[in-house]
Amino acid sequence: MGDVSTDRLPRLIPRIDEQRCTGCGSCQALCPTQAVQVVEGKAVIVRQEACTYCDVCETFCPEGAIGRPFVIVFASHASAD
Numbered sequence: 001m002g003d004v005s006t007d008r009l010p011r012l013i014p015r016i017d018e019q020r021c022t023g024c025g026s027c028q029a030l031c032p033t034q035a036v037q038v039v040e041g042k043a044v045i046v047r048q049e050a051c052t053y054c055d056v057c058e059t060f061c062p063e064g065a066i067g068r069p070f071v072i073v074f075a076s077h078a079s080a081d
C-alpha cells in the first residue's frame with residue numbers, strides 16, 4: 001500500500017451556509033474549543049487554528065447550515081502484492 005502524504009493539503013474548516021444559518025448560537029454554545037461564534041447574526045469560524053474538526057457543530061445545527069468538507073486523496077503508487 002502506498003504512502004499518502006497530507007502535508008500539502010489545505011487546512012480545512014467547517015463551511016457555513018449563510019442562507020440557512022439563523023444565528024441561533026447552538027454551534028457557539030456547543031463547540032468544545034470556541035472556534036465558532038455568532039457574529040452579526042451569522043456563525044463564523046473565528047479561530048481556525050482552534051477547530052479540531054470534530055462533528056459537534058455539524059451534528060447539532062438545527063438548520064443543517066454548517067458542515068465539514070472532506071478532501072478525497074487517491075494513492076497514486078499503490079503496490080499490487
Ligand code: SF4
Nearest residue numbers: 021022024025027061
Ligand atoms: S447552529 Fe447552525 S443555525 Fe445555529 S448559529 Fe450555528 S450554523 Fe447557524
Ligand code: SF4
Nearest residue numbers: 031051052054056057
Ligand atoms: S468542527 Fe468542532 S471544533 Fe470545529 S467549529 Fe465545529 S464544533 Fe468547533
